[in-house]
Amino acid sequence: MGASQTRSGKYQDLADKTGFSLEQIQNLYKRFQQLSGNEETISKENLDSIPALANNPIRKQIVDAFFDKRNQHQGEVGSFEEIGFEQFLMVMSHFRPPTLKTTEEEKEALRKEKLRFLFNMHDTDNDGTITLEEYRKVVEELLSKSGAIGQEAAKAIADAAMLEVASTNVPHMAPDDFYEGITFEHFEQILKGLEMESRMNIRFLDVDTTTMRCGKTTS
Amino acid sequence: MTWFTFPADNLLCWWISISITVWFTLLFAFIIVPAILGVSLGIRRLYMRTLLKIFEWATSRMEMGAKEKNQQLYKPYSSGIIAKEPPSSLQQGIQQLRGSASCLRSEPEFEMADIFYFCRRGVESIVDDEVTKCFSAQELESWNLLTRSDYNFRHISLRLTVLWGLGLLIRYGVLLPLRVTLAVTGISLLLVLTTLVGFLPNRELRFFLSEKVHLLCYRICVRALTAIITYHHRENKPKNGGICVANHTTPIDVIILANDGCYSMVGQVHGGLMGMIQRAMVKSSPHIWFERSEVKDRHLVAKRLGDHVADKTKQPILIFPEGTCINNTSVMMFKKGSFEIGCTVYPVAIKYDPRFGDAFWNSSKFGMVNYLLRMMSSWAIVCSVWYLPPMNREEGEDAVQFANRVKAAIAAQGGLVDLIWDGGLKRAKVKDAFKEEQQKLYSKVLVGEHEQADDKHLEDENPEEDKSHRDSANGQ
Numbered sequence: 031m032g033a034s035q036t037r038s039g040k041y042q043d044l045a046d047k048t049g050f051s052l053e054q055i056q057n058l059y060k061r062f063q064q065l066s067g068n069e070e071t072i073s074k075e076n077l078d079s080i081p082a083l084a085n086n087p088i089r090k091q092i093v094d095a096f097f098d099k100r101n102q103h104q105g106e107v108g109s110f111e112e113i114g115f116e117q118f119l120m121v122m123s124h125f126r127p128p129t130l131k132t133t134e135e136e137k138e139a140l141r142k143e144k145l146r147f148l149f150n151m152h153d154t155d156n157d158g159t160i161t162l163e164e165y166r167k168v169v170e171e172l173l174s175k176s177g178a179i180g181q182e183a184a185k186a187i188a189d190a191a192m193l194e195v196a197s198t199n200v201p202h203m204a205p206d207d208f209y210e211g212i213t214f215e216h217f218e219q220i221l222k223g224l225e226m227e228s229r230m231n232i233r234f235l236d237v238d239t240t241t242m243r244c245g246k247t248t249s
Numbered sequence: 250m251t252w253f254t255f256p257a258d259n260l261l262c263w264w265i266s267i268s269i270t271v272w273f274t275l276l277f278a279f280i281i282v283p284a285i286l287g288v289s290l291g292i293r294r295l296y297m298r299t300l301l302k303i304f305e306w307a308t309s310r311m312e313m314g315a316k317e318k319n320q321q322l323y324k325p326y327s328s329g330i331i332a333k334e335p336p337s338s339l340q341q342g343i344q345q346l347r348g349s350a351s352c353l354r355s356e357p358e359f360e361m362a363d364i365f366y367f368c369r370r371g372v373e374s375i376v377d378d379e380v381t382k383c384f385s386a387q388e389l390e391s392w393n394l395l396t397r398s399d400y401n402f403r404h405i406s407l408r409l410t411v412l413w414g415l416g417l418l419i420r421y422g423v424l425l426p427l428r429v430t431l432a433v434t435g436i437s438l439l440l441v442l443t444t445l446v447g448f449l450p451n452r453e454l455r456f457f458l459s460e461k462v463h464l465l466c467y468r469i470c471v472r473a474l475t476a477i478i479t480y481h482h483r484e485n486k487p488k489n490g491g492i493c494v495a496n497h498t499t500p501i502d503v504i505i506l507a508n509d510g511c512y513s514m515v516g517q518v519h520g521g522l523m524g525m526i527q528r529a530m531v532k533s534s535p536h537i538w539f540e541r542s543e544v545k546d547r548h549l550v551a552k553r554l555g556d557h558v559a560d561k562t563k564q565p566i567l568i569f570p571e572g573t574c575i576n577n578t579s580v581m582m583f584k585k586g587s588f589e590i591g592c593t594v595y596p597v598a599i600k601y602d603p604r605f606g607d608a609f610w611n612s613s614k615f616g617m618v619n620y621l622l623r624m625m626s627s628w629a630i631v632c633s634v635w636y637l638p639p640m641n642r643e644e645g646e647d648a649v650q651f652a653n654r655v656k657a658a659i660a661a662q663g664g665l666v667d668l669i670w671d672g673g674l675k676r677a678k679v680k681d682a683f684k685e686e687q688q689k690l691y692s693k694v695l696v697g698e699h700e701q702a703d704d705k706h707l708e709d710e711n712p713e714e715d716k717s718h719r720d721s722a723n724g725q
Contacts, residue, residue: 088364
């Protein structure tokens with residue numbers, strides 16, 4: 031009994047920090063235990079072994095995002111070797127949808143956070159800009175190396191996208207100017223119209239406590 | 250001094266020898282004799298009913314106690330951690346995404362926002378996926394005095410804690426030694442009797458006796474585990490010249506099925522005690538044991554299985570097509586090897602009742618000996634076995650489709666979830682081919698809008714949606 035009380039105290043801290051409800055945190059903790067094999071921390075191998083994730087073309091970027099220190103919002107850079115439950119929750123909180131009680135400023139802030147998350151996913155060397163090389167890498171991961179679109183076409187697509195961003199954000203660029211890369215402001219500008227609130231949200235369920243009675247369960 | 254201790258010693262010896270004699274007589278009378286005769290005295294069912302009554306009482310006490318203290322008693326039962334959107338194809342998902350953004354170009358090509366779709370799908374799979382759940386033991390909602398779900402064990406009242414302690418004492422002090430004795434008796438009888446039967450010259454007699462011997466030993470083993478088994482639809486029991494397939498939860502599945510009929514087992518040759526048992530069993534009836542090197546050669550395996558079923562006098566083969574132990578909440582992919590042989594398949598569904606003991610063998614967590622000790626110190630192993638009607642491969646159906654059909658029947662009968670994933674994922678990683686598939690799909694989404702001529706074989710899902718999308722794109 032004592033153990034569960036201190037645990038709920040710690041959960042309250044996490045709830046305040048990340049915005050999840052207590053039930054959601056308990057659920058996510060159960061999932062964390064499953065993924066880590068009942069250890070205290072998760073390593074990249076634990077996440078890599080999820081079969082459904084293996085389907086995803088950008089799985090490497092997604093897994094790296096969990097271990098990226100920038101997503102913890104504490105001003106640090108670099109990456110972790112292993113993460114604990116608190117870090118896991120912090121990354122998950124990027125995907126929380128706004129509730130009815132969220133004010134406009136909070137919604138703006140949430141949106142900015144989500145965009146920042148995606149920006150960090152592209153900007154792997156953390157210099158504040160997504161260079162052509164970095165962008166090309168992401169596009170290559172998304173597209174198949176064989177089949178409908180070859181590697182050359184993937185490069186061309188990345189180049190075209192960069193050019194587009196450049197022309198939208200720096201319209202009066204001289205022919206000899208070199209476009210450094212997409213900064214965060216440019217990134218925001220490009221994706222301004224995108225209705226992200228529903229696209230980058232995952233609805234975390236609260237739980238219904240159903241009681242199952244011993245002896246009367248259907249087996 | 251010596252004369253003082255001598256009577257005490259004598260008394261002690263006398264007392265010990267009497268109790269051992271009584272113990273063994275009881276054992277013999279109540280367990281071994283019925284096993285030999287194949288008769289059940291009904292003791293185990295009585296035991297099960299008593300246990301259930303005690304559990305109910307304990308649970309109601311806990312509920313009362315929790316209500317007084319206004320606490321949440323039951324572990325929250327959640328059917329999922331996140332609300333998943335209705336499954337849509339990759340194409341639909343991306344189009345939905347783009348529909349909301351202001352397209353910067355007149356022709357939809359690669360969009361920077363496309364990455365949102367994959368990002369969200371990826372994080373969803375991290376939070377909740379079907380496969381990882383299968384390889385951890387099932388969570389129990391009620392309390393069965395084993396405190397397997399330790400969320401529920403608290404000190405509610407002195408009475409319950411005493412009961413729990415008493416339960417612990419009975420399980421480890423009384424039941425465990427009893428069961429170990431029985432298991433040892435059963436296995437040694439198996440070894441001795443099968444070897445003896447193997448010496449008989451007459452083939453008919455050998456078959457007849459070996460059947461009896463096997464059944465006898467399996468019955469003793471079943472009592473050694475206090476397994477209370479209910480067989481349903483025995484008229485569908487597997488016959489000679491067929492293959493019996495079942496879902497796999499634990500190595501004990503073999504004992505549970507072999508208790509009711511004689512099967513030929515298939516497996517790798519082991520060393521040690523298992524190896525001895527295997528060699529003894531083969532002397533009296535035809536089992537199929539493979540050398541480790543042969544297992545890799547699929548044709549050899551298929552040939553041996555085929556030869557066995559072709560001989561109608563031989564017993565049905567018992568195979569677990571999942572290839573590994575699953576935690577009895579779902580059925581995973583069946584390997585197609587056994588379904589290629591082309592004989593009648595007799596599906597069997599096995600479902601364990603988790604209230605009395607968790608039968609799942611998590612081989613990464615427990616070794617074999619540890620697992621058996623856990624099994625023998627649970628209250629009981631209660632399970633239901635359903636014999637399903639025999640199935641044959643139909644015209645135009647290939648082995649994989651046949652396997653899936655059988656799997657669906659077993660899952661439906663046992664109340665288990667039917668999954669497409671391979672049980673081998675317990676240890677291995679998903680092949681990169683899956684990722685390639687997704688990449689190809691996405692590439693097609695980008696390319697398909699331009700090349701209309703090639704559309705027919707690229708987009709097979711939503712031709713209408715494609716057209717309307719193209720029209721709207723042209724209209725821009």
